[in-house]
Amino acid sequence: MTTLTNQEETITLDTFTRGLWKENPVFVMLLGLCPVLAVTNTTMNAIAMGLATLFVLVASSTLVSLLRKLIPKQVRIASYIIIIATFVTMVDYLIQSISLDLYNALGAFIQLIVVNCVILGRAEAYASKQKVSTAIINALGMGVGFTIALLCLGVTRELLGAGTILGFQVFSTSFEPWIVMILPPGGFFVLGSWLLLFEYIKQRKQQTHLNVTGVVEHGS
Amino acid sequence: MNHSDMTLVQPVMPQSKQLQPQTPSFAMIQTLAGIAMLSGFLVVLVYQVTKPIIAENKRLAIEKAISVVLSDVSAKRDYFLGDEGLVLFDAGQQSPSFSGEKIYAAYDDKDELRGVALEAAATGYQDVIRILYGYDPSCQCVTGIKVLKMAETPGLGDKIAFDADFLENFIALDAQLNVNLGGLQNEIVTVKHGAKTEPWQIDAISGATISSNAIGKMINQSGQKVIPLINKHLNELKHPEKEPGKTSETNPEATPETKE
Numbered sequence: 001m002t003t004l005t006n007q008e009e010t011i012t013l014d015t016f017t018r019g020l021w022k023e024n025p026v027f028v029m030l031l032g033l034c035p036v037l038a039v040t041n042t043t044m045n046a047i048a049m050g051l052a053t054l055f056v057l058v059a060s061s062t063l064v065s066l067l068r069k070l071i072p073k074q075v076r077i078a079s080y081i082i083i084i085a086t087f088v089t090m091v092d093y094l095i096q097s098i099s100l101d102l103y104n105a106l107g108a109f110i111q112l113i114v115v116n117c118v119i120l121g122r123a124e125a126y127a128s129k130q131k132v133s134t135a136i137i138n139a140l141g142m143g144v145g146f147t148i149a150l151l152c153l154g155v156t157r158e159l160l161g162a163g164t165i166l167g168f169q170v171f172s173t174s175f176e177p178w179i180v181m182i183l184p185p186g187g188f189f190v191l192g193s194w195l196l197l198f199e200y201i202k203q204r205k206q207q208t209h210l211n212v213t214g215v216v217e218h219g220s
Numbered sequence: 221m222n223h224s225d226m227t228l229v230q231p232v233m234p235q236s237k238q239l240q241p242q243t244p245s246f247a248m249i250q251t252l253a254g255i256a257m258l259s260g261f262l263v264v265l266v267y268q269v270t271k272p273i274i275a276e277n278k279r280l281a282i283e284k285a286i287s288v289v290l291s292d293v294s295a296k297r298d299y300f301l302g303d304e305g306l307v308l309f310d311a312g313q314q315s316p317s318f319s320g321e322k323i324y325a326a327y328d329d330k331d332e333l334r335g336v337a338l339e340a341a342a343t344g345y346q347d348v349i350r351i352l353y354g355y356d357p358s359c360q361c362v363t364g365i366k367v368l369k370m371a372e373t374p375g376l377g378d379k380i381a382f383d384a385d386f387l388e389n390f391i392a393l394d395a396q397l398n399v400n401l402g403g404l405q406n407e408i409v410t411v412k413h414g415a416k417t418e419p420w421q422i423d424a425i426s427g428a429t430i431s432s433n434a435i436g437k438m439i440n441q442s443g444q445k446v447i448p449l450i451n452k453h454l455n456e457l458k459h460p461e462k463e464p465g466k467t468s469e470t471n472p473e474a475t476p477e478t479k480e
Contacts, residue, residue, distance in 0.1 A: 090263065104369065
């Protein structure tokens with residue numbers, strides 16, 4: 001679904017908002033689902049994972065874009081992986097220094113950001129062909145879109161699975177938590193429900209558009 | 221915004237001198253080496269900056285755990301305890317040549333020994349569970365546990381970390397030494413939920429039997445081995461040579477929490 005542009009594009013609002021809605025990495029492109037399913041059992045984990053990915057995405061896109069004229073195409077993937085791994089290692093240490101509890105909760109998924117295809121995909125398909133400023137703004141949009149998606153799952157799963165949000169009791173204590181929501185299957189249920197909602201909204205929009213203009217527009 | 225169209229054009233290489241079809245190997249090596257050096261520099265930089273903060277975090281986490289398993293703690297000393305003796309443990313110095321365990325001796329504000337915190341581990345339902353437990357030599361009992369690391373099922377096995385009824389088992393869990401001081405008088409065991417009759421038994425959580433059993437097993441294993449050694453070196457622990465630099469204040473704000 002990624003737009004493969006060969007020309008350098010000018011910065012528009014769309015450069016940023018594309019990642020939020022039209023090309024949302026999780027809900028539209030279905031990329032990077034491993035952390036989406038694994039660490040969204042609480043809101044806090046979802047926020048931390050989202051921000052860590054956002055940082056790696058923006059930093060690696062910036063560096064890839066800066067070095068795009070210096071990297072020979074034969075070694076580009078290797079170079080991107082080194083760049084991404086560098087920033088992931090930095091995030092790893094930073095999270096340890098911020099909170100050990102958080103670090104233990106996220107477990108191996110911090111290190112696994114290296115192989116998150118959202119990041120490599122952005123580096124290869126976008127940042128390596130665009131000006132630094134455009135690449136940063138697009139990466140920011142994608143990162144925020146990824147974080148929002150993780151939040152959507154995290155809030156739903158924590159609310160239903162524990163009756164709390166960010167540890168604060170929301171439902172009364174007589175609420176019997178749906179433990180399955182915190183377990184791995186709950187991740188699939190909640191992701192499926194969100195995808196259903198997104199698809200429904202998209203269809204509705206298309207239908208309205210069709211009713212108004214009588215023309216079917218693809219890919220919108 | 222025309223560029224949002226889904227034009228799936230083959231990606232063409234940007235026009236650039238380095239990206240001609242015949243890239244000399246030297247350029248590739250140069251690029252990779254350059255990026256690797258930059259990467260190394262950044263990682264080392266962050267590592268150096270965060271190293272003291274991470275060490276401090278780990279120290280605080282241990283001290284917080286100690287204040288959960290033992291009460292009225294205001295100072296601690298780290299020791300290395302093995303068959304061959306008791307050695308004061310210093311972060312900078314390498315561990316002694318003999319094999320043994322790291323123990324934390326905790327003292328109150330009058331420098332009286334409050335107890336010893338020990339680490340124990342055993343395989344739970346998913347992965348190894350690691351706990352810290354407190355042993356009080358004056359009552360010869362376990363005074364509390366704190367789960368340091370686990371991957372038990374949320375909602376079931378992970379209750380071992382915060383279930384109030386379960387944690388009550390460890391407030392005064394009997395760990396008396398037997399007559400020849402070589403082991404525990406009574407083996408610490410986990411019994412079925414509601415079947416606890418003796419002070420050395422642990423009442424399991426129903427629905428989390430495997431995790432509860434693991435806790436009982438690890439305390440028993442560690443206790444059988446280490447508690448006789450603690451008893452042997454009790455005087456050294458009670459009256460350590462005064463070395464002001466070796467003590468560290470625990471955080472007075474650290475209230476006993478059993479949060480997950």
